[in-house]
Amino acid sequence: MATAANLPPAVADEAAVGAGKTAASPPASPGKKPRGNREARAKASVPLTVVTWLIAAIYAFPLLWFLLSSFKPGSELFSYPLSMIPREWTFQGFVDAWERVDFAQYFLNTATVSIVTTVLTVFFSACTGYALAKYNSKGTRLFFVCILATTMLPTEVILNPTFSVIRDLGLYNSLAGIIVPSVLTATGVFMFRQFFLTVPDDLLHSARIDGASELAIFFRIMLPLSKPILFTLAIFSFQWRWNDYIWPLIVLNDPKWYTLQVALRSIVGAENIDWPVLLGASVISLLPLVFVFFVFQKYVLNADVSAGLKD
Amino acid sequence: MANPTISTTAAPGTPPTGAVRSKSQQKRRNRYVIAPLVLVGVNVVLFLVFFVWPGALGMLYSFTDYRGVGKLHFIGLANFQKLLADSTFYAALGRTFAYTVLSVPLVYVCSLGVASLLVSKAVRGRTAAKMVIFLPWLISPIVVGVIWKWLFGQDFGFVNFIISLLGGSPVPWSSNGNLALAVVIFASAWGGTAFNMLLFIAALKNIPEALLEAAELDGANAWQRFLHVTLPAIAPTSFMVILLSTIHAMKEFAMIQALTNGGPGTENTLIVQYIYKTGFEQSKVGYASAASIVLMVVLLAIALIQLRFNRKKG
Numbered sequence: 001m002a003t004a005a006n007l008p009p010a011v012a013d014e015a016a017v018g019a020g021k022t023a024a025s026p027p028a029s030p031g032k033k034p035r036g037n038r039e040a041r042a043k044a045s046v047p048l049t050v051v052t053w054l055i056a057a058i059y060a061f062p063l064l065w066f067l068l069s070s071f072k073p074g075s076e077l078f079s080y081p082l083s084m085i086p087r088e089w090t091f092q093g094f095v096d097a098w099e100r101v102d103f104a105q106y107f108l109n110t111a112t113v114s115i116v117t118t119v120l121t122v123f124f125s126a127c128t129g130y131a132l133a134k135y136n137s138k139g140t141r142l143f144f145v146c147i148l149a150t151t152m153l154p155t156e157v158i159l160n161p162t163f164s165v166i167r168d169l170g171l172y173n174s175l176a177g178i179i180v181p182s183v184l185t186a187t188g189v190f191m192f193r194q195f196f197l198t199v200p201d202d203l204l205h206s207a208r209i210d211g212a213s214e215l216a217i218f219f220r221i222m223l224p225l226s227k228p229i230l231f232t233l234a235i236f237s238f239q240w241r242w243n244d245y246i247w248p249l250i251v252l253n254d255p256k257w258y259t260l261q262v263a264l265r266s267i268v269g270a271e272n273i274d275w276p277v278l279l280g281a282s283v284i285s286l287l288p289l290v291f292v293f294f295v296f297q298k299y300v301l302n303a304d305v306s307a308g309l310k311d
Numbered sequence: 312m313a314n315p316t317i318s319t320t321a322a323p324g325t326p327p328t329g330a331v332r333s334k335s336q337q338k339r340r341n342r343y344v345i346a347p348l349v350l351v352g353v354n355v356v357l358f359l360v361f362f363v364w365p366g367a368l369g370m371l372y373s374f375t376d377y378r379g380v381g382k383l384h385f386i387g388l389a390n391f392q393k394l395l396a397d398s399t400f401y402a403a404l405g406r407t408f409a410y411t412v413l414s415v416p417l418v419y420v421c422s423l424g425v426a427s428l429l430v431s432k433a434v435r436g437r438t439a440a441k442m443v444i445f446l447p448w449l450i451s452p453i454v455v456g457v458i459w460k461w462l463f464g465q466d467f468g469f470v471n472f473i474i475s476l477l478g479g480s481p482v483p484w485s486s487n488g489n490l491a492l493a494v495v496i497f498a499s500a501w502g503g504t505a506f507n508m509l510l511f512i513a514a515l516k517n518i519p520e521a522l523l524e525a526a527e528l529d530g531a532n533a534w535q536r537f538l539h540v541t542l543p544a545i546a547p548t549s550f551m552v553i554l555l556s557t558i559h560a561m562k563e564f565a566m567i568q569a570l571t572n573g574g575p576g577t578e579n580t581l582i583v584q585y586i587y588k589t590g591f592e593q594s595k596v597g598y599a600s601a602a603s604i605v606l607m608v609v610l611l612a613i614a615l616i617q618l619r620f621n622r623k624k625g
Contacts, residue, residue: 045433052428053436056443062501063446065469066458078467081476124353131350135343143351143358150362151555152614156562156583157606160379160590160599161368165360184357214346243451245565250591261453261565268457268569279461282454289449300448301441301509 070094070279077275093280100274101263101281102255110259111288113178113248114241120183121237122230129192130218134204144193151186156246163250177251178259182241188233195229196222231299235292242289260285369607372600379594390601399577400602403585404609406492410581411560414496418503418556419549425504426511427537441512448505456569459498488578491571495579498570499563507552514548515541550621557613561606582606 065084069077070093072086097103128147132140155162162181163172171177199222207217223230248259258266264285267278293300373390375383394400428434429441447455463470463484471481484490518541526536542549564583567573573580580588586606590599 043433044435045431048428048431048433049435052434052440055425055428056440059444059447059501059504062458062462063450066461069461080472082469082472124357127350128354131347135347135350137343137347140347140351143355146358146362147354150358152558152610153362153366153607154558154562155361155365156564157586157603157610158365158369158600159583159586159603160596161365161372161603162361163591164368164596165365169360181357181361184354184361189354215349218346218350239449243453245451245453245568261451264451264453264457265565265568268453268460269572275461278457282457286450286454293449297442301438301445 066279067283070283074276077279093276094284095280097277097280097284100277101267103281103284105256106258106260106263107288109175109257110242110261113175113182113244113259114238117179117182117241118234118237120179121185121188122234124183125185125188125233126192126223126226126230127218128189129194130196130222132189132193133196133199134201147184147186147189150184155181159246159250166251172251173253173257174251175257178241178244178247182244182247185237185240188237191229191233192226195226199225228299231296235296235300238292239289369600369603372597373604375597377597377600379596386597390598391605393598394601394605399580400585402577403580403582404605406579407561407563407582410492410496410499410563411557413492414499414503414560415553415556417496417500418507419553421500421504422507422552423511423545423549426508426515427541429508430512430515441508444508445505447502450502452502452565453569455498455502456566456571459494459501460570463494485571486575488575491575492579495563495567495570498566499560502566503556503559507556510548510552511545514545518544546621550617554614554617557617558610561610561613 068084068086071089071091073088073090073092076083076087128143132144132147166172166177166181169177171180203221204217207221212220243261244259245261245265248262249265252258252262255263264278264281267274267281371383374385374387376386376389377383425444429437429444431437434440450458462468465471465481465483465485468484471484475481482490484494522540522544523536526540531539562583563581564587567579567581567584571579573584582602583606586599586602589595589602
């Protein structure tokens with residue numbers, strides 16, 4: 001497995017752009033690691049450790065089997081007895097997938113959608129979350145309930161009317177048609193709202209007394225404060241958009257605009273599945289997210305996501 | 312379009328608490344009305360355009376025989392009457408309920424179990440284990456479907472290979488409807504654990520250590536502590552995980568598209584897939600919208616029931 005340390009810097013930079021900020025120094029993680037480790041050493045339990053790692057192995061297995069299979073030549077994929085480790089290692093599946101599927105185009109489309117949407121989502125979620133946390137009026141309370149309602153009634157249940165709206169707005173068959181509707185996410189707004197609720201009002205009041213305008217307070221004091229949330233949401237959003245299937249499916253018609261997920265679905269939905277190509281293509285589609293994750297994993301794994309909801 | 316919001320925001324004349332008195336009335340008005348309006352503006356517009364508009368349009372469509380083009384022709388409640396007599400609709404709805412009822416508890420138990428182990432200080436290598444278990448979060452529903460299709464392939468999958476090695480006969484994972492649904496449920500638990508696990512880890516870490524220690528002093532064993540201290544303490548998180556997982560399961564679409572495509576036959580077609588098929592592939596927009604409305608009502612009912620249940624317990 002790749003680790004954050006051995007990634008090429010270019011990848012890290014690209015990922016940072018995707019997160020909406022370049023050259024940001026990572027804030028200290030709120031860990032109590034040293035203490036935890038010492039305690040763990042004091043009373044490590046063998047059975048619990050074994051159980052945990054057994055479960056981890058069970059979770060890892062489907063992915064591991066899939067990855068190893070993608071390195072097998074087509075003839076070995078279906079020949080019994082199956083072997084865990086490929087008897088013959090080959091990259092042919094990846095090469096075929098890259099040639100058969102117009103990956104360069106799909107990568108570009110998916111990356112465009114993911115990065116642009118993520119930047120917009122993070123920015124507008126911060127604005128909205130801040131307003132909902134710090135301006136208490138009937139209007140903001142009402143809008144908070146509206147946002148809550150969007151999690152209960154997701155797009156999936158109103159596919160056809162959503163399609164009509166996209167078509168009437170002239171967004172059909174364009175990447176903008178995926179980007180614009182995806183900017184508003186309840187999770188993003190909740191995460192920021194929850195964070196800004198914990199920021200003391202005194203900070204706001206003293207800035208007001210100093211004569212700062214409302215928007216200046218937001219942009220120059222509040223937004224920089226929320227950097228950890230900003231990164232966490234950026235990764236969440238990037239993952240949602242990279243893996244999104246339903247919006248591209250209903251918005252895109254022309255294969256040249258397809259995103260990776262729609263392209264993959266067309267391979268797996270075929271009458272006779274070309275497994276070597278499908279395995280290769282699926283693994284290739286995972287790589288960018290894996291890179292982003294290993295660079296920014298602490299913003300996900302250490303995040304206090306109790307405030308957040310799923311997309 | 313933003314008009315209703317402007318009026319509701321402007322309506323309360325009293326400034327929020329902690330207003331600074333040194334400014335003029337006009338300036339204060341700008342401060343507490345204009346600024347939040349600017350900040351929420353874009354999302355309000357997006358909400359109106361991509362939730363309210365399609366929602367209203369869906370309701371409108373459900374009373375018509377619209378087929379995607381031409382004028383709307385109202386047919387009253389005919390779509391709903393037809394829907395209530397449509398056995399494939401019932402089958403899809405029933406299958407969706409079965410899937411939800413089976414997969415949500417499994418996801419809940421898996422994510423809470425894993426989270427409990429991962430916050431236990433007695434476990435070595437927790438950080439690494441957490442990362443391994445979290446990996447499926449990175450994988451798209453489509454690829455999750457592909458991975459499990461590959462693992463449970465009837466003639467070529469690893470699972471049937473192991474079963475035949477052990478002397479069993481291959482299990483019809485894709486030609487038997489119930490077994491196919493079982494694979495879908497396993498896959499959903501595998502893919503759904505990671506995120507819920509994070510929620511539970513955050514909640515478990517927030518339980519005051521003193522509570523658990525007090526229970527231990529009172530002679531409660533590990534299981535009793537879990538049942539009587541931990542579970543009540545994380546009840547709000549449990550509620551959220553169950554509610555979100557339920558909604559997620561009710562709208563499951565992408566993973567099934569890749570894993571079984573609703574098969575064998577149409578046996579495992581879930582409700583969103585049914586709506587997609589009727590609405591897009593057969594372009595019966597009016598009819599599909601009626602099904603959407605029913606699903607919407609079902610989701611709303613589920614949310615309200617769970618909210619009520621939660622309030623009673625709290």
